Amino acid sequence: MLKNVHFLNAMNVFILSLAVSDLMIATCGSAIVTITNYQGSFFLGDAFCVFQGFAVNYFGLVSLCTLTLLAYERYNVVCKPMAGFKLNVRRSCQGLLFVWLYCLFWAVAPLLGWSSYGPEGVQTSCSLGWEERSWSNYSYLIFYTLLCFILPTAVIVYCYSNVLVSMRKINKSIELQGGKNCLEENEHAVRMVMAMIIAFFICWLPYTAISVVVVVDPEIYIPPLVATMPMYFAKTSPVYNPIIYFLTNKRFQELSLEILSCGRYVPRHTGGLMMCSMQRSQSRINPV
Numbered sequence: 343m344l345k346n347v348h349f350l351n352a353m354n355v356f357i358l359s360l361a362v363s364d365l366m367i368a369t370c371g372s373a374i375v376t377i378t379n380y381q382g383s384f385f386l387g388d389a390f391c392v393f394q395g396f397a398v399n400y401f402g403l404v405s406l407c408t409l410t411l412l413a414y415e416r417y418n419v420v421c422k423p424m425a426g427f428k429l430n431v432r433r434s435c436q437g438l439l440f441v442w443l444y445c446l447f448w449a450v451a452p453l454l455g456w457s458s459y460g461p462e463g464v465q466t467s468c469s470l471g472w473e474e475r476s477w478s479n480y481s482y483l484i485f486y487t488l489l490c491f492i493l494p495t496a497v498i499v500y501c502y503s504n505v506l507v508s509m510r511k512i513n514k515s516i517e518l519q520g521g522k523n524c525l526e527e528n529e530h531a532v533r534m535v536m537a538m539i540i541a542f543f544i545c546w547l548p549y550t551a552i553s554v555v556v557v558v559d560p561e562i563y564i565p566p567l568v569a570t571m572p573m574y575f576a577k578t579s580p581v582y583n584p585i586i587y588f589l590t591n592k593r594f595q596e597l598s599l600e601i602l603s604c605g606r607y608v609p610r611h612t613g614g615l616m617m618c619s620m621q622r623s624q625s626r627i628n629p630v
Contacts, residue, residue: 351431352415352429352431353415353531355434356415356434357412357587363404363408364580366397366401370393371394371397371577372577375574378467379467383466384461391460391461392453392460394459394468395452395469396459398469399469399470400448402546402576403445404442404445408438409494409498409535409542411437412538413498414497415429416531416535417502417504420505421504445490451482452470457471457474457479457483458471463566463567463571463573464570466570467570467574472553475560480557480560483553487554502539505532537590538586542579545578545582546579548575549572551572
């Protein structure tokens with residue numbers, strides 16, 4: 343994407359941010375956990391344990407908030423094509439800057455005493471110290487769950503429920519007026535982003551559920567293995583987005599094959615990803 347500047351647009355800027363956060367989760371989370379599990383303990387020291395907890399927390403939040411921006415981008419394209427506000431690369435970068443700073447606040451807070459990072463479960467990985475029985479930790483987990491999970495989830499649900507309703511309404515009209523290609527591109531983009539969102543929630547819901555259970559019932563006993571598995575599952579989240587993106591985007595497939603073949607493969611498509619506007623079709627349906 344960086345090699346092909348013409349491939350950059352509002353949606354692909356979000357995809358690039360998602361790729362960076364996924365790569366960091368894989369590097370700081372999945373790779374390290376594989377090594378520490380092989381050794382049977384987290385042998386890298388307390389400082390590195392805190393760093394791992396911070397990194398996985400931070401980049402996991404960035405991934406969720408970036409998916410939220412992707413949902414909003416699709417909502418903007420499909421539901422409000424004639425609105426004055428239009429997402430472009432500059433505005434997308436501004437939105438991502440806010441997201442990365444917002445997530446940084448929640449990731450840094452445990453370093454400053456509001457909750458903490460430490461070993462979890464079978465002691466081979468580190469994360470938020472949700473097992474810590476203190477009001478400071480409970481308050482952090484409550485606000486964290488509300489503002490960093492439930493709020494983004496609500497935005498995603500709102501955006502996609504409206505997107506699906508809008509696409510059903512204009513489906514027939516667009517086909518009758520020759521806008522079938524535009525509709526297909528938008529539907530394809532919606533399906534791709536929805537697949538990414540579903541994969542993310544499948545990976546992170548068990549971990550969030552454990553945190554909520556601890557907040558609701560602080561005295562509950564959770565076996566170490568049960569406490570460990572959700573976080574291991576969450577650390578697999580970086581695996582799925584590249585697979586989804588590769589399988590659902592022909593332009594990305596061809597550019598990837600060009601890079602992997604050291605230029606021997608010549609891509610047939612060079613355009614950006616699915617930024618077809620539905621404004622023209624909407625204006626035909628609702629003439630001024």
